[in-house]
Amino acid sequence: MYNHILVPVDASPEAENAVGHAVHLADEIGADIHALYVAGDRSTDDSADRMGSKRGDRALDGATERADEHGVPTQTAVAEGDPAETIVDYAGEINADLIVMGTHGRDGVNRLFNGSVAERVGRRVSIPVMSIRLDDAGQSVNSPLEAQRIAREKLERAGHDDAVIESPSQQRTSWVVRASDDCGEYNVHINSVSGRAKVVHVG
Incomplete structure (x- = not known):
């Protein structure tokens, strides 16, 4: 990656x-x-x-x-x-x-x-x-469904309402949710402890 x-x-x-x-x-x-x-x-x-x-x-x-x-x-x-x-x-x-x-x-x-x-x-x-x-905040994320929900909300706030979301991948301390739309491909990184999420444009 x-x-x-x-x-x-x-x-x-x-x-x-x-x-x-x-x-x-x-x-x-x-x-x-x-x-x-x-x-x-x-x-x-x-x-x-x-x-x-x-x-x-x-x-x-x-x-x-x-x-x-x-x-x-x-x-x-x-x-x-x-x-x-x-x-x-x-x-x-x-x-x-x-x-x-x-x-x-x-x-x-x-x-x-x-x-x-x-x-x-x-x-x-x-x-x-x-x-x-610094003021990014959230809550713990314990399930794939919760990770998908957070990823969907984060993508929508970034203007990617029509993004297609894949099944989350669980890492040691985070979730990675892949998504794509007509504008490109994205990885949504979600901290499993804090729930903080960031959208990264990867292609």
């Missing part, structure tokens, strides 16, 4: 939440994680550079620790530049086949990855981009 999952990080709760989603998915399917911290353009303020460096170290160390807990192979990188452009370029360099991004909305002044960055990345890459919001 996926081999190389790219996760941009910035030491925020939203990014840490995205790392958790990416690690669980990678653990289930045998993929590896690439954690990327984008430092932005170099500042003339040395104190700002030091703060950015510490934030990057903290973000990358946190991602590595989460992955190590599950035995997921991890690589880390730091880059400078425009966040969206840098993420897109790095995804190409590592042959990523999925990008998982935590989103903050558009009101965070000091936060590097906001909703608009995720949208720009999504428009420029040909691989799926999974946007994870």
Whole structure:
């Protein structure tokens, strides 16, 4: 399904939440994680550079620790530049086949990855981009019928009312529901503990 999952990080709760989603998915399917911290353009303020460096170290160390807990192979990188452009370029360099991004909305002044960055990345890459919001919530999912119901609701909210849904596949900590319509094919990933669901366009 996926081999190389790219996760941009910035030491925020939203990014840490995205790392958790990416690690669980990678653990289930045998993929590896690439954690990327984008430092932005170099500042003339040395104190700002030091703060950015510490934030990057903290973000990358946190991602590595989460992955190590599950035995997921991890690589880390730091880059400078425009966040969206840098993420897109790095995804190409590592042959990523999925990008998982935590989103903050558009009101965070000091936060590097906001909703608009995720949208720009999504428009420029040909691989799926999974946007994870911190306030995504749900409930435990214990049956295929419940997984299908959640997948149907998620697809309808995404505008895929006529999607044909296949029987769910149960992984260790999630359900994967395949679906398709005239616009393409999708995998709906549903966390079996929280009920959180994400639609990924796969073809």
